[in-house]
Amino acid sequence: MGMLLELILPTACGGCGLPGTGWxxxxxxxxxxxxxxxxxxxxxxxxxxxxxPYRGPARRAVLAAKERGRRDLVEPLGVALAGGLARLRSVDRSLVLVPAPSRTAAARRRGGDPVLRTARVAARRLPESRVVPVLRVWRGVRDSVGLTPDERVHNLRGRVMTVPGFGTDWTLPVNAEVVVVDDVLTTGATVRESVRALARIGLPAQGVLVTCAA
Ligand SMILES: [Zn+2]
Structure with a gap:
């Protein structure tokens, strides 16, 4: 089956390949x-x-959503993320999800940032929660695909930034829990730089939740 048709009508599970269902x-x-x-x-x-772990259905679904245009998988991945957040969060606090940044060009080429869209699905399913997409990577940061762990760390060091406007255009809900979310955790370089960038604008992250970890 051609890729174009598959984009319109997924005919195999994005996690295991079972025919007849997208998930x-x-x-x-x-x-x-x-x-x-x-x-x-x-x-x-x-x-x-x-x-x-970074294998099995989670890995296949994340890669299919990110690299192969399976936008239909954003919904089930968001549902799964919501389930994890529901188990981790404090019941009496509001929740702020900050998606780890994607390299802009890569996100555009892949038809939108699946991490951001997955976070939005998760937030819609959780009470008192919102997505604050405040992180960006500097232009010039290479896509991490194909880089060694050391190259990934060097590639990102100090290069995650926040968009202007915090405290003016929007503010943090009182007593909010801030969680950085991402699809894959490998070296930790992306989330470490993300947590640091948030700290620089006085937005302390309390934790990180990823779909799968290598
Ligand atoms: Zn399956």
Missing amino acids: CADCAAALDVPPVRVRPRMDPGVPCWALG
Whole structure:
């Protein structure tokens, strides 16, 4: 089947390849689990959690959403993220989701930023929660695909920034929990730089939740 047709009508599960559905019940169940604590090499200084390891349905779905234009997978990935956040969050506090930044050109080429869109799906399903897409990467940062772990760290060091406007155009809800969300955690370089960039504008992240961790 050609890629164009698949974009319109997914005919196989994005997690396991089962024909006849875009996302099957088994893959949904595989991601509907308590997040596990992970410790990336580049410590962001806040607890990091993952819905699962970087293999199996989570990995396939994330890659299909990011690299192969399977926009239909944003919905189930967002549902899974919401499930993880519901288990991690404090019940009496509002929740602010900050998507880790994508390289702009890469996000554009892939038809929109799947991490941002996944976070929006998650926030819609959770009470008292919102997405604050405040992180950007500097132009000149290379796409991390194909880089070694050391190259990834060097590529991103000091190059995650926040968009202007915090405190003027928008403010943090009182007593909010701030969680950085991303699709894949490898070295931790992206989330570490993200947490640092948020700290620079006085927005302290309390944790990181990713769909899958390598
Ligand atoms: Zn499946």
